[in-house]
Amino acid sequence: MSISRASQLSRRGFMAAGGAAALGALISACGGGDGGAQAAPGGGAWTFTDDRGKKIDLKARPRRIVTYVGAGAALRDFGITDQIVGVYGPAKRQDGSADPQAGSLPVDQLEIIGNAYGEFNLEKYAALRPELLIDNMFVEPNLFYVPAESADKIFALAPGLAISTGAITLTKPIERYAQLAAALGADPKSAKVAQDKARFEKAAESVRAAVKANGGLKVLACSGSADLFYASSPAKNTDLIYFKELGVELITPDRLNKDGYFEELSWENADKYEADLLMLDSRTQALQAKDLASKPAWRDLPAVKANQVIGWNPEPVFSYAGCAPILEALAKTIRTARKL
Template sequence: MDEAVPDLVERDRLGADGIGALLAACGGGSGGKGSGSASGGAWAFTDDRKKKVSLGHTPQRIVAFTGTAAALHDFGADTRIVGVFGPAKLPNGKPDPQAGGLDVDKVTVIGNAYNQFNVEKYASLSPDLLITHMYEPGALWFVPDDRKDKIAQLAPSVALTASRTPLVKIIERYAELAGALGADLTAKRVTDAKARFEKASAELRAAAKANPVKVLDCSGSADLFYASNPGINADLMYDTSLGVDLIVPDHLDKGGYFESLSGENADKYRADVLLLDNRTATLQPKDLASKPSWAQLPAVKAGQITPWSSEPRFSYAGATPLIEQLTEAIRGAKKVR
C-alpha cells in the first residue's frame, strides 16, 4: 500500500502523527463568536478549541487549508487569503476538486500535499492568521507535527471542527467566521446557495423515503478497503438525519472513522449503492476492477457506484452538489443485495 494514501485516508492514525486522526447564516455552531469589521478596528474570534484569537485589526493576510479557503470563498470571505496548504492543484496544473471555486492561481501554494508545508514560504507571506479544519480535538489539519511549533510562532491560528458534528452546524460556523472576516452573509449568492441547499435536502429526504436502498460510503487503496462510519463523518451524519440508510461498520478501527478491510474481505458489507471516495490519492473503479472481491459486490455488478467527496466543502454551495448527486443515485438505484 502506497504510504501517501493512508496519510489521507486513515484519519485515526494521523492524530498520532500530528494532523488529526485523519460549520439561518451564522452563529448556530458550538464554540464561539467572532467580531471585527473589514474597515478596521479590533478583531476577535473564538474557535472550536475554545481558543480566542484577538488581533488589533481584521486579518489581512490569511493562509488556510485549501478546503477551508474554498468554503470561505463560497461565503465571500476569500479576498484576504494569500496562501493555501493542502491539495490545491492536480498534476496537470488544474485546480484540485477541494479548491472548489477558489482561484488557486491567485494564491501561493505552500504545500500541495500532506507534509509538504513549506515553513519558509509561509513566513515569506507575512501571515497574520492561519485557518484550518480540526478532525480531532486540538489537531490542526495538514499542519505537520514536526513543524507545528515553528508555524505557531509566525501567526495565530483558528481551527473549526470537521467531524463528529452535524454538517449544518459546521457550515454555520464557517458562515460565522466568514462574517467576522467581513463577508456579507445577506449577499444573493449566499442566500441563493442556502435556499438550494435546503431544497436539495428536502429532495434527498423524499428520495430516501421513496426508495429505501442501502448505501455504503467507502474508500479504496492498494491493499485495503475502507467502510466509513456514518456516525462520525459530518456529511454522513447529515445524510442519515435525512433518512438515508447508510451501513454502519461493526468493527471500527481506532478513531472510529471507518473499518479497514483486506482486499479479500471487501465484500463484507453488501450494499445497493456504493459512494466511493473520489480524492486523488484513493483508488477509483477502474483501479479496483482487478480485485475479485470488489468485482463481486452487488452494487459494482449493477453499476451503482457514485463518487463521494469524503472531505466535503463546508459551505452551502459546496455541500449542495453532493446532496443532489446522492439523491440522483438513490432515485435511480435498484435493490440488488
C-alpha cells in the same frame, strides 16, 4: 479525514539546517506570535473564538490569511476573496488542474505552501507574512494538515484558528464558516449566500423525498487503496451524519479504527457488508473505480456489478454552494437505484 489514511502517510522533512536558520530570522522579522497584524482602515481589534474554545485576538481584522485548501474554499463561497494569500493541502492535481477540494479557489493566483499531506513549506509560509491560519479540525485539538513536528514554528508566525468538521452534522461547520466569513468582513446576507442556502435546503428535501420513494437501500461509504478496502462510519463524517438524518440507511462497520472513522478490510473481505449502493471516496489520494477495476474483489461486489457506485468526497467544501450539488447527486442516485 474520515477514510483518510493520514496516520499512515509519511511526513516529509521541510527544511535543511540552513533553511531552519533562515526561518528563525523570518519569524523574528514577522513579529513572532502576534501574527504581524497591522491596523486595517477604520482600526479596531479583531476577536474570534474557534471550535477548540481558543480566543484569537488580533490588533485588527486579518488581511493576510493562509488556509487549509478546504477551509479557504468554504470562506470564498461565503464571500472572502481578497484576504486569502496562500493555501496548503490538495490544491492541484498532477496535470496542473485545480483539485476538486479547492472548490472555487483561484489556486493559480495563490501561494501553495504544500500540496499533499505532510507538505508545509515554512519558508514560503513565513514570506507571506501571515496574520492568521485557518484549518478544519477533524480530531480535536489537531488542525488538519498542520504537521505536528512543525506546529510550534507555524503558530509562532500567526495564530491558528480551527473549525470543527468531525463527528457533528454537516450544517454545523457550514454555519461556523458562514460566521467566520462574516467576522472577516463578508456580507452574510448577500444575494449569493441566500441563493446558495435555498439550493442547499431544496437539495436536502430532495434526498428525503428520494428515500421515501425508494426506501430500504443499504448504503456503504467506502474507499480503496492498493492493499485495503475501507468501510466508513456514518457516526463520524459530517456529511454521512447528515445523510443519515435525511433518512439514508447507511451501514455502520463493527470494527472501527481508534478514531472511529473507518474499518480496514483486506480485499478478500471487501464483501463483508452487503450494500445496494456504494459511495466511493473520490479524493485524489484514493483509488477510483477505474483504478479498482483490475481487482476481482471489487468487480464482484453486487453494487459494482449493478453499476450502483457514486463518488463521495469525505472532505466536502463546508458551504451551501459546496454541498448542494452533493445532495442533488445523492438524491438522483437514490431515486434510480434498486435493492440487490
